[in-house]
Amino acid sequence: ITGNWYTIYMAANNKEKIEEGGPLRTYFRQFECIDNCEKMSITFIVTHYDSCTLLTVVAQRAEGNVYHVDFMGKNSVQLIPVSESMLVFYAENFDGEKTTKLTYAL
Numbered sequence: 001i002t003g004n005w006y007t008i009y010m011a012a013n014n015k016e017k018i019e020e021g022g023p024l025r026t027y028f029r030q031f032e033c034i035d036n037c038e039k040m041s042i043t044f045i046v047t048h049y050d051s052c053t054l055l056t057v058v059a060q061r062a063e064g065n066v067y068h069v070d071f072m073g074k075n076s077v078q079l080i081p082v083s084e085s086m087l088v089f090y091a092e093n094f095d096g097e098k099t100t101k102l103t104y105a106l
Contacts (some may be wrong), residue, residue: 009105
């Protein structure tokens, strides 16, 4: 999983979160395992209309292959390898009011 990855598709059950200008419209760039994958560094670009911001967050491993990280709320994240060249990033984001389920193909 460590390496450069690029978003090719995104979907959400709350599409407003990933539409143009949405807070979870993200374009992934890199993942890095830290401490035998007990932590995962996630680098991505967030777009907000005319601006782009490169961010890196560090997620903490919970049970199994689930990671937790704070970004625009509380997130539970899973990285699902599909092949050597494809990865599915699944997340559930709780913004304090609503849970949004997101899937990104990388």
